[in-house]
Amino acid sequence: MTSIGGAEMVDWNLAVATATRLVRPGPEISREEAREVVAELRRHAKASEEHVRSFTRMIPEGAHPEDTPVLVVDRAGWIKANAAGFRELLRPLLGKMQDRRPGGPGGAVLGAVGGKVTGVEVGMLLSFLASRVLGQYETFAPATRELPASADGGGRLLLVAPNIVHVERELEVDPHDFRLWVALHEETHRTQFTGVPWLRDHLQGEIQSFLDETDVDPMTLLERLREAAQSLAGGRPEGEDGEDGGRSLVELVQTPSQREILSRLTAVMSLLEGHADYVMDGVGPEVVSSVGEIREKFQQRRARGAGRLDQALRKLLGLDAKLRQYRDGERFVRAVVDEVGMDGFNRVWTSPNTLPTKAEIAKPADWIARVHRKAES
Template identity: 85%
Template sequence: MTSVGGTEMVDWKLAVATATRLVRPGPEVSRDEARDVVAELRRHAIASEEHVRAFTRMTHPEGSGGAQPPVLVVDRAGWVKANVAGFRALIGPLLGKMQDKRANAPAGAVLGAVGGKVTGVELGMLLSFLASRVLGQYETFAPATRDLPGSPAGGGRLLLVAPNIVQVERELDVAPHDFRLWVCLHEETHRTQFTAVPWLRDHIEGEIQGFLGETEVDPATLLERIREAAQSLAGGRPPADGEERGGRSIVELVQTPAQREILARLTAVMSLLEGHADYVMDGVGPQVVPTVAEIREKFQKRRATGAGRLDAALRKLLGLDAKLRQYRDGERFVRAVVDEVGMDGFNRVWTSPNTLPTKAEIAKPADWVARVHGRADG
C-alpha cells in the first residue's frame, strides 16, 4: 500500500532516523534529575485523573471496566517513533489511492524522481521541528508496539515529553512542580474525553478517513508541500514577506465540497476538545496549582509569539496556527456554555455526534445552547 513501482513512497524508518538525528538536544539535566522528573510526571498524571473527573463530572461508561490508556513519559525520540506509527496507520488509505493514480498520472515521474528515501528525509525534518515543541499528547490512533504500549481496549495512550516540559518551565521561569501538574491536567482531560465518550474515537477516525477518501491531490503536489516545509526548516527557502499570513497549510489542500464540509466538522470538534482541555486545566488549577495565574499568563504569551519569522512560517505551513485558534475559540465556547447551563448542561455535548457543536456554533455558543437545550442565551 505504501509502495510505488517497488519503491516505498515514504521510507518510514528513514523518517524516524532523520528526525532523531536532527532533533535539537534537550535541556541539560543530571541522571538523578531526569529520574525525578519522570517519576513526578507519572505521579501528577495519576493525580490529574481524579481532579479532572471531579471537575468535569465525566466518568467511565458502565461496562467499560474502567481500563485507562497508559501514560508514557518519553523523550523526543520516543515522541517521533510514536507519531510516525500513528501517521503511517492513519494515512495508509491515502497512500493507496496515490499509488493507484501513479501509473497514469504525470505526477508519477516526479514521484519516481523524488523517491521514498527523499520523502522520508523530508518528513523526518518536519518531525524534528515538532519533536522539540510538544509537551504532551493523547495519541488516539497509534497502534500499540512493544516499546510503546497502548490501551488494553485498543488504541490510545497518553504521552508526556519530559525534556520539552523541563525546557519550557525553565524558559518561562515558573515553579517546576506547578507547571508539570498544570500540563498533566490538560493532557489528562484529553484522555478523559476519549475514555468517557466511547464513540468519540470512531467518530473522529471516520471523519478523517472520509476526508482522505475524498482527496484528489496528486502525489507531486503533496510532496511539494512537504518539501517547502523542509526547505524552510533547513534555511534553504526563506519565508517571503507576509507568507505566514497568506501561505497555505498542508491541511488546506482541500479540493472538493465534501472535504470542506468534513474539515469544518473536524475543526469544530478539535476546537471543542482543545478548548475544553484549556478550560479544565485553568478551572482545576487554582485548587491544586498555586501559581496557575502566572503560568497561564506566561504560557499564553509564549504560545502566541512563537520563535520568530521562520517559526511563524512553519506553523502556518503545518497548520499549527490553526491549532492556536482552536485553543482560544474552543475555550471561549466551553466557558460561555458552562456559564449559561452549568457543567451538566455542557456535558450534553458528549451525547452523540449530533450534539457536537458546528463550526458556526463554536463562534456563537448561544446557538448551540438554543439547539441542544431549546433556549437561547439569557
C-alpha cells in the first residue's frame, strides 16, 4: 500500500514473515513423493478443465477464454499470495483509516508502531488459515515474479499441496481420487470467472462499495484483530460463552447500507461455492470412483471442525458463514437444476440482475419464478 505519512496501517512484509514463521509444518513426505504430488495435482487441474466445462456447459464448445495460471504451492506460497491479494483489496479502506490517524510526529510514530503490531496480528491469522485451505481461485490477484496471474489481472488458481496431503491422510481416502476431487472444485471457480466475463468486475464493485461504506475507528478494528490473534495463543475470544458467541470481523464494520451489500455478496458467494460443490459431486461418479466415501468423510470433517478454539476462530473470522454458503448454495443449485435443467440454471449467469438474492438462495422456487416465468410470459 502506498505509504501515507511515512507508515502503513499494516506492515505487510512483517505479516508475511510472521505467518511463514508461525505456520505449522506440513505432513512428513519425501522429496520424491512431494514431486509426484505436485505433478499429479497439475495433471488433475488440466484434466478438470474439460470435465467441468462439459458438465456445466458454461463455456460454448470451441471457445477458448483467456486462461489463468495454475500454481501448486506450499503453505508459505499461499501466505504470500493472500497477503498480496488482501493488500490490494483493502487498499481503499486502509487508506481511509490512515487519513483518520492523528497528524504530526505523534501520529507518525503511532502509525509506525500500529503497522508493526497489526502486521504481526494479521500474520498470526494468515498462519492459522494457511494450514486449512486446500485450494483457492484468487479472483483479485496482483501478479508478482513468484506468483504470476492472468494477463488481464483476472486471477490464478492455487492448490495447496501439503494441506491436500494432510487431509487425504486424515480422512484415509484414496489420495488420487481426493486430489482430483479437490481440483474439480477449484476448476469450477476458474470456469465461473472465465466463462462469465462480467462476474469479476461485478464482485469487485460490490466489495469496494462495502469497503467505501466502512466507517470504523482504527483502534476498534485493531482490537478485534487482537482478539483473534490472542485466541491463537490460547486466550478466549470475547463473547465465546455469550449468547451470540462473539461478533465476527465482518459484523463489526456494518452500516445499514453495508448490510444490503453484504446480503448480495452472501448470495453470490453461496451461489459460487454451492455450484462448485454441486459440480465436483456431479462430475465425480464418472471420474472419481470413491466420490461417495470422500464426500461423506469430508462433510463430517467440515461439521466437527477442530475443537473449541477452531470453532471460536471460525466465528470471529466469519468462516462459519462460509460453511453455510457451501450447504445453502449447493441446495439452491441442485433444486434449480432438478426443476429446469442445467441450461435453465445457467440463466443465472446472464447478468447481475439474474443472480439470486439471499432470500432466493433459501427459496429456489422464487428465483425460478422471477427469472424463468417472467422471461416466458
